[in-house]
Amino acid sequence: MSEKLQDLWIYITGPNLWIAIGQSVLKIIVIIILASIVVRVGKNIIDRVFSKKQGPIRISERREETIQKLMKNVLSYVVYFIAFIMVLEALSLPITSLLAGAGVAGLAIGFGAQNLVRDIISGFFIVFEDQFSVGDYVIVAGAEGTVEEIGLRTTKIQSWTGEQNVIPNGNITQVINYSIHNGLAIVDINVPYENDIAAAEAIIEDVVKRLPDKYEEIVNTPVIHGIQALETSHYVIRVIADTLPVYQWFGARVIRKEVKERLYKEGIDIPAPRLVMYSRNEQPTALEIDNNRKERETGNGR
Incomplete structure (x- = not known):
């Protein structure tokens, strides 16, 4: 036992072990540095390839950015995985046995990692x-x-x-x-019954035809689709505008603002709810009695 301990001590304190450890550490450092350099250079190459935008294949800017980021992620995963295998080899570990065991373990884990596989395929x-x-x-x-x-x-x-x-x-x-096609800004404008429909539509049309020149988010001249509904105290005029993608909400706000200001200047106010109350104990006036008598007589004549 003492001889074995002495041999172990000589091996630990001897130069051969530390030279081997130093070589392994140096290999690992070099592998990590090279992997980082390869990833950085690869990402720069990907950026240059997409920045040129030349060739017969044309893709949209949004999809180009997505594919660019995905390729960078895949490059990082592949390079660092290879670097990890090389680090294990530098540590003199049995790579073949580890990979065989990892394959068996991966098969077992794969049944429990179906969601992970589904996420990657869906991506x-x-x-x-x-x-x-x-x-x-x-x-x-x-x-x-x-x-x-x-x-x-x-x-x-x-x-x-x-x-x-x-x-x-x-x-x-x-x-x-919402970013693929143009959006539709749908605006319902309430106008009191006291105002003429044709006059109100003329005012609204004069407002909306100026909007494309004033706001670049509105693509074409908004269209007045006529009376949309008849409410208790007002009628509803619907206006629909074609806007740039994702700007339909902005377009609707702009139309409401511009139309409201113009209608207010033309003396058309926003309609308010109306409530008419009748009292059961209220005595009819002479005019009401005369009108009721005439209605009865007219009804008897029929």
């Missing part, structure tokens, strides 16, 4: 089917806001109030994308 379909891209305003899985990032497993959406929603890609089963 690829989201990108390559162009369901939505970075910068789009969407509603997915109950979250509404702007897409910040689309990863292999999750999608990050920032709501308009500032919260960040992290959603697994497998949970995205339905997408409402």
Whole structure:
């Protein structure tokens, strides 16, 4: 036993062990530095490829940014995984046995990681089917806001109030994308019955035809669709405007503001609710009695 302890002490204090440890540490440092350099250079190459925008293939800017970020993430995962394998090899660990054991363990874990696999597959379909891209305003899985990032497993959406929603890609089963096509600003304008319909529509038409020149978010001249409803104290005129994507709410606010100011200048106020009350104990006047008598006589004559 004493001889074995003495041999162990000589091996620990001897130069061979520390030279081997130093070589392994140096290899690991070099591997990490090279992996970082490869990732940085690869990301720069990806940025340059997308910045040129040349060739027969043309893709939208929103999808270009999404694919660019996804390629960077995949590059990082692949390079660092290879670096991890090389680090294990530098530590003189049995890579083949570890990979074989990892394959068996991965098969066992795979049955319990079905959601992870589903998220990754869904992420690829989201990108390559162009369901939505970075910068789009969407509603997915109950979250509404702007897409910040689309990863292999999750999608990050920032709501308009500032919260960040992290959603697994497998949970995205339905997408409402407001950034693909132009929006429609639908505005209902209430006008009192005392005002002429044709005159009110003429005033509104004079207002809306100036809006495309004043606001670039409104694409075409808004269209007056006529009387939408007849309410208790007013009628409703509907105006619909074609706007840039995601600007339909802004367009509706602009139309309300401009039309309200013009109607007010033309003497047309916003209609107020009306309530007419009758008293059961109120005595009829002589005029009311005479009118009732004439109505009875007219009815008997018929």
